[in-house]
Amino acid sequence: MTAPLLEVRDLKKHYVAPQRWFAPRRPPVQAVDGVSFDVARGETLSLVGESGCGKTTTAKTVLRLIEPSAGTVRLDGEELTALTPEQMRLRRRDVQIIFQDPYASLNPRLAAGEIVAEPLRNFGGATRAQRQERVHWLLQRVGLRPEAAAKYPHEFSGGQRQRLGIARALALNPRLIVCDEPVSALDVSVQAQVVNLLMDLQAEFGIAYLFVAHDLAVVRHISRRVAVMYLGRIVEIAERDTLFAAPLHPYTEILLSAAPVPNPRTPPRRLLLQGDPPSPANPPPGCRFHTRCPLAQDICRSQAPALSSRPSSTTAGEHLVACHFR
C-alpha cells in the first residue's frame, strides 16, 4: 500500500464565544472534536451526517479555509497545518473545493471565462492565449459550450453553474477536490448529470474526492468509502458496500433506515430517533450518541468509545466503529 494522499489526524475545531465584560464564560462550541481519516489517491471518501454534525467544518478545515484548533492535516506527507499563509496559498493548487450553492459561489460580476481563468492567473505561468485555450478546453470538458465563456453566472441554470464551479476547481489539475454538498441544491435529473460528470473526471484524471453530503443514495453511488459523523466525531468508517449492507454503529443503522426508499412495496422498517441532537456547545459526556441510543448502558455515559477496527474489515478498507457494544 502506498501512503494515502490525505491524512487527517485528531482534527479539532472549537469555536470560542467572545468574552464579554462580567458575563460568565460560555463553553466553546465543539464543532469538530478529534476527527481522523485518510483519503487514498483517486478514491472518494464521503462524510455523511446531519446538519450540525461538523462535516462541512471538517472539509473546510482540511483546506484551512477554517483554521483548525488542533490536529494535523497532511497532503502527500506535507503537513498543511504547519505552513505559513503564503506557502498554504501555493499548496491550494493541489486541493480545490466545489461549494454547495452554485448561486452564491460564483462572482456575479465576472464572465464565466474569467471565473475559470482566475485560478490560472493566480498561479501564473501561462500566457493569455494559453489561458484562453485551457479555459475553452475546461468548459468543453464539463459540458459547456465555448460561447459560454462570455456569459455571466445569472445567465446559467443551476446545473450549468455547478459545472462552472467544477471547471474552476479542475483548472489547476488538483489531486484532491473537496466537494461540499455539490448536488444537494440541484433537481434529480440535473443531479444525475453532475454526479456522472464528477465520476467521469475522477476516472480520467485520477482526482480524489472528499465528498460531503447528506443524501445517502448519492453517497452510495459515488463513494468508495464512507465516514459517518455525529456531533463532531466520526462514529463509523467503512468501505461503501459493507457500511450500507451491515452498518454496526446504532446511529448509522438509524440514519440508513430513515432514508426514504423509492419503492412503495418496501415494508416500513423505520427505526425512529426521538428528539433532536444535543448542542455541540454542551455535548453529553461519554459516547455522544448515548442520549438517543437504544443500546446505551452505564459505560456509554462515562467513557467515550474509541474508533477501532472490526472483523468485517475488507481489502478495500478497514471497518472502524466507535461503540462499546458493536
Place this chain on the structure above:
Amino acid sequence: MDDDNADAAPLLEVSDLRVRFDTLAGRARAVDGVSFALRAGETLGVVGESGCGKSVTSLAVMRLLAEPPARVSGRVLLQGTDLLALPERAMRQVRGNRISMIFQEPMTSLNPVLTIGRQIAESVRVHQGAGRAEALARAVEMLKLVQIPEAERRVNEYPHQLSGGMRQRVMIALALACKPEVLIADEPTTALDVTIQAQILDLIARLQQTLGMGVLLITHDLGVVAESCDRVIVMYAGRKVEEAPVDALFDRPLHPYTRALMASMPSLNASDARLAEIPGMVPAPTAPRRGCSFASRCAHANARCSAETPPLRVRAPGHAAACFALDEARADWALEATA
C-alpha cells in the same frame, strides 16, 4: 375528472387550473390546465422538479397569489364551494380553518416576534371565536399532539429558540389547530435532516388518521412519495403528465418523463452503473407552448409531439398519462402499457 372512482365525493376538486404571470420577459404559464381531486383521508402526492408549477398550484388553491401579477382561472371546489369565486372576506374564513398549509421553510413562515403559543392561539381565536385562555389551552394541546416535549413551557418560546424539526412541528400544530378538512404540505421536510424527516412524515400520517383529513403532499422526492402517498400526480412544465395510484406509478411508470426521472435517481441498493441523464433543460415558462413540453428531451418524440399537445388518457384504472408515444405504441414499454 379523468378517473371516475367516485365512491366518495371528493373533498377538494380542482379543474382546469391555470396560473399565468405577465412578466417583462413575456407571459409565463406557471400552471397550464391542471385538474385533480382529493378525497377525505387520502394523501395525494404532487411531484416534479423546480419550476414545474407544483408550488404555484398549491398557492393558487389557497388563494395566496397576488393578482396581479398572477392571473388565476379555473375552478377549485372545496365540498362544492368554488374558492376562486369567493370574496376575500369569505376566503379568510376558509383559509387556515377548513384548508391549511404548511410551508417548506419553517423559520421564514413563523412570526419571529410572537411566541409560538400566541401564533397558534390567534388562529383558534379568529376562526373559532375562542377566548384568550381557551385558545392558549388549545395551543398547548396542539403542541402535545405534535409531540413537543414540555409543551406548557415551550408555548411561551419564540421560533428562534426551537430547532428546525421543532419549528416544523409548530407549523403543523398551527395548520391543524382548527382541524381542517384539507392540509396542503408544500415540501414539508425538504429543509430537514432524514431522521427528522422520518419523524415529521410519521407525525403527518398519524394525525391524518386521527383527523381524517385529505393531504396534498407536494415534493420533489420520489422516496417520500413512495412512503407517504396513496396516489400521485407528476407535473412537468406546468402540466399534469401522469396520474396514478402509488404502486402503479412505481411498478409501471408510463410517461417518458416519469420513467426518465426514476432512472436518473441513484438508489440505495445501486451498482456502479452510470445514472441515466435527462438531456437538456426544462423549457422556460415564457417559451411559446406548442406540442408536448417534454418533446425536446424525450427519446421517443417525433414530429407530432412537437406540434400537438397530447391529451391525458386513462390507460389503466386510476392511471392516466399524456403521451403520443403511448397512444401509438412507439416502443416496447408503450406496447406493454397499452396491452
